[in-house]
Amino acid sequence: MTQIELRGVEKFFGAVQVIKDLNLHIDHNEFIVLLGQSGCGKTTTLRAIAGLETIDQGDILIDGKPVQHMKASDRDIAFVFQSFALYPHMSVFENIAFPLKATRKSSSEVDSEVRSVAETLRITHLLGHRPSALSGGDMQRVAIGRALVRRPKALLMDEPIGALDAKLREEMRAEIKRLHMKQGSTTIYVTHDQVEAMSLADRIVIMHEGVLQQIGSPAEVYAYPANLFVAQFVGSPVMNVAPASVSSEGGTARVTVEGAQQGFLFPAELLGRLDGLKAANGSLALGIRPEGIIVRHEAQDGFLPVDAQLIEPLGAYDIVDLKVGSQTLRARTRSGFVAHAGARVFARLDPAQAHFFDTRSGNSLGVRL
DSSP: OOOOOEEEEEEEEEEEEEEEEEEEOOOOOEEEEEEEESSSSSHHHHHHHHTOOOEEEEEEETTEOOTTTTTGGGEEEEEEOSSOOOOTTSSSHHHHHHHHHHTOOHHHHHHHHHHHHHHHTTGGGGTSSSSSSSHOOOHHHHHHHHHTOOOOOOEEEETTTTTTTTHHHHHHHHHHHHHHHHHHEEEEEEEEEEEHHHHOOSSSEEEETEEEEEEOOOHHHSSOOHHHHHHHSSSSOOOEEEEEEEEETEEEEEETTOOOSSEEEEEEEHHHHHHHHOOOOGGEEEEEOOOEEEESSSEEEEEEEEEEEEEEEESEEEEEEEEEETTTEEEEETTTTTTTTTTTEEEEEEEGGGGEEEETOOOOOOOOO
């Protein structure tokens, strides 16, 4: 059982605070992804857990034991860097075996452990090669094998596939997920790529400017973003967010995007729920993901006339930019549904997929219909 806990962790580089009161509990065998923009503190957090950075405040516990004052070598943590950091003069076998030889294991034990890890990573046929003869993906497998071979309590990975091309990244994402499921190790993975985070994580920890924004499963952070930062960071394309006002009209609610002459119809329930939260129209933002915008060619009740500004073909579907008032909303349609830019179409919003945010705080109002 390997559990990792961070309690009130803070870290400064000079006068700059890069981690701000971070609290996080990671369960045994859990795959956690730290997600955020460059400079948000995610790599510093990972290095602090590994013992490669000291912290200024708080506690880091591994299996309930505080380790913040322990050396990295005493924490039984393995770290995989973005750079492969392999010894060029050593074979693959020797690179993977290096941590075991440092512990003075017998030759038979080393051989058995290395071949076991190589079989798991499917690189047994490469054991006699040197790193210069390997592809980028194979070099990363070797780096992971070197980390895994001594059976650490936890595996920490800092953007391990960021230097690979798109096809190799896709292959390695699947490989890392398969490896985690087979090994069952507690894993913390750092990335700025939300596709990696969504495809790999049991839970995603989203950070911004050193502050934890939201923790949840990929489905939770996508469907229920806690604030505007998460809404516009997770998802591809990101969630549409536009200033809006809500008014009552004929027993229904009308949500009008800034600059629009007409509004989208919503159930009257929305009015009561927003009034209960005392959300002022002047500080209200509507959020809707592209799949929550329904587009038709013909006028229908509840659909507003809009113009298509730009079409982005993505193979199985298109992303179409629609001009709504002074705002642009991106809709997802089937491939070729809108013939050309400038075409007049009709759109409505799916109330069940709409989000509402307080623009003053940035927080979600928690109103879902």
